Amino acid sequence: MAIIVVDVMLKPEILDPQGKAVASALPRLGFSFATDVRQGKRFEITVDGEPTAAQLAEVEVAAEKLLSNPVIENFTVRVEK
Amino acid sequence: MKIGVVTFPGTLDDRDAARAVRFAGGEAIELWHDDADLKGVDAVILPGGFSYGDYLRCGAISRFSPVMEPLIAAAKGGMPLLGICNGFQVLAEAHLIPGALTRNQHLHFLCTDQKIRIENNATAWTNSFAKGQEVVIPLKNGEGSYQCDDETLKMLEGEGRIIARYVGENPNGSRNLIAGISNERGNIVGLMPHPEHAIDSLTGPSSDGLGFFTSVLTSLVAGGVK
Secondary structure (H helix, E strand, O other), rough: OOEEEEEEEEEEOOOOOHHHHHHHHHHHHHHOOOOOOOOEEEEEEEOOOOHHHHHHHHHHHHHHHHHOOOOOOEEEEEEOO | OOEEEEEEEOOOHHHHHHHHHHHHHHHEEEEEEOOEEEEEOOEEEEEOOHHHOOOOOOOOOOOOOOOOOHHHHHHOOOOOOOEEEHHHHHHHHOOOOOOOEEEOOOOOEEEEEHHHEEOOOOOOOOOOOOOEEEEEEEEEOOOOOOOHHHHHHHOOOOOOOEEEEOOOOOOOOHHHEEEEEEOOOOOEEEEEOHHHHHHOOOOOOOOHHHHHHHHHHHHHHHHOOO
């Protein structure tokens, strides 16, 4: 069993109001480290055995077609060890 | 004239949309998300609501419903198709119109009577209005901020495909105050505010919204989109 992780983030040029809200909440808790926060989505996809190259290629297609909206989002695919 | 109204799991405004169609003089036909059957309708409305609970992204799962396959084919062939609010989001996810709808800039859910200006009255869904006419219809959404890249925005402006704009303060952060856009041909329109909630003074803030529904009937009688 392995887990394929797909991370989806809004493209840098797209305004992320949720991230902004988090960024402005941090100082209220006394945290002053953040200059910016961006919020995204993480998908954990479980497969049997070690993922094959063909499976990963299919995940790429699924990520582009369903898991992300390429108009406003970028994604990365990786296998979690 | 038969106007189909699609119901997805989580759709809210299908009954009001069907009522608006009947008020305008059309026959409303219920379409079900799980049936790949358009039942011989002449035009289709994707109504507002929270299809599939807005999971993943608004409209992202509905876009792959069985009904969407024949619907996308028919709309690409010129059949009038109106997406209201969540329906607008489904149109964007299906890439029938450019751009995307994102979280309101201020993060609040909006529910207000909104003034909009009709910028293009040559589409299948706006021909009952005068160009530049200002109308008041309800706006209620959490993810209504229209976003696209600069090139797309320039193209939409240049081709007159911004069919309606918010008047006054920007309610949700939409680029260039966009309330609605159309495809190149003008048969497909996505609209964030809700004309189906403003068809008579008894139940809405105005009867201004009725024009969207009379427009499509006029367009169909005239033999389709100009």
